[in-house]
Amino acid sequence: MDRQRLLRELEMHQNELELQNQELQAAWEKAAERTHSLELTVKELESFSYAVSHDLRAPLRHINGYLSILAQDFVSYLPEEAQRLLERSCRATRDMSRLIDDLLELAKVSRIKTNCKMVNVSSLAKKAIEQLAEGEPDRQVDVRIAEGLFVQGDEALLSQLMWNLLENAWKYTSTTQPARIEVGRLIIDKNLVIFVKDNGVGFDSIYKDNLFDAFQRLHGREFQGNGIGLATAKRIIDRHQGRIWAESEKGEGAIFFFTLP
Numbered sequence: 001m002d003r004q005r006l007l008r009e010l011e012m013h014q015n016e017l018e019l020q021n022q023e024l025q026a027a028w029e030k031a032a033e034r035t036h037s038l039e040l041t042v043k044e045l046e047s048f049s050y051a052v053s054h055d056l057r058a059p060l061r062h063i064n065g066y067l068s069i070l071a072q073d074f075v076s077y078l079p080e081e082a083q084r085l086l087e088r089s090c091r092a093t094r095d096m097s098r099l100i101d102d103l104l105e106l107a108k109v110s111r112i113k114t115n116c117k118m119v120n121v122s123s124l125a126k127k128a129i130e131q132l133a134e135g136e137p138d139r140q141v142d143v144r145i146a147e148g149l150f151v152q153g154d155e156a157l158l159s160q161l162m163w164n165l166l167e168n169a170w171k172y173t174s175t176t177q178p179a180r181i182e183v184g185r186l187i188i189d190k191n192l193v194i195f196v197k198d199n200g201v202g203f204d205s206i207y208k209d210n211l212f213d214a215f216q217r218l219h220g221r222e223f224q225g226n227g228i229g230l231a232t233a234k235r236i237i238d239r240h241q242g243r244i245w246a247e248s249e250k251g252e253g254a255i256f257f258f259t260l261p
Contacts, residue, residue: 056100064093102228105160109235114154121149121194124162125183131163132170141170141179149185149194151260153240161236164229165196165256172200172254191259199253208246233258 067090075083125145133139151158166181173179176199186193203211212234213227233256237244240260248254 060093060097060100064097067093099228102232106228106232106235109157109160109232109239112157114157114239116153117155118150119153119155119158121151121158121162122147122183124159125149125166127159128163128166132167139174139179141173141181144182146184149183151192151194153260157236157239161233161258164233168229169196169198169200169254173198176200186257188259193257193259195255195257197253197255202248202250202252202254204250205248208248211246212244
């Protein structure tokens with residue numbers, strides 16, 4: 001009698017397990033379907049962003065050309081208020097052109113095929129600083145870049161990463177004297193962590209979780225930018241399956257960390 005009862009209970013447990021397995025399998029299939037749908041949506045949005053940004057370039061070039069002609073050939077005929085509006089229009093088109101370039105760069109990060117190899121991050125950082133210094137030769141910035149910073153990754157994407165992080169540091173130290181930027185290394189839990197540190201204006205730490213979202217700007221119009229650079233940096237790190245984060249206090253500079261597997 002006890003044996004029959006045990007057999008019935010065993011059969012009931014087996015049936016319950018089979019039902020749970022069926023429910024789990026259905027849940028996995030539904031999750032996989034949603035993941036695939038989400039991936040398609042993301043790819044469509046990236047393609048749309050790329051196409052729109054690319055198509056905006058031609059008409060914007062025409063607008064820039066017409067404004068340049070007005071500024072160069074007809075400015076003496078314009079009243080002071082019209083000249084001021086013309087300058088604001090020129091500045092707005094420059095900002096839009098920069099935004100289009102940044103959106104194209106962001107879209108390209110997800111579309112480009114990666115070619116992983118050993119990359120000298122120290123060399124990439126030096127090249128970025130040289131380009132930034134060429135753009136503002138009168139600025140005095142104390143830059144220190146550690147030697148021998150090697151990681152495994154895609155050189156083109158990591159070059160863009162270092163440019164974005166260093167351009168960010170260069171921009172937000174523009175009102176600091178003396179300005180300092182440092183690129184170095186830490187070892188955390190036996191993992192190499194590379195950092196970019198500056199003594200600029202910093203940011204309020206309560207916003208650090210939103211720092212890498214597109215179009216998020218933590219400062220006013222006194223600093224140029226559109227909130228795409230750090231989002232692109234995050235996308236590059238994600239493509240390498242790494243991690244990026246930042247620490248700062250307002251008025252006390254900022255430090256960006258990243259680590260790659």
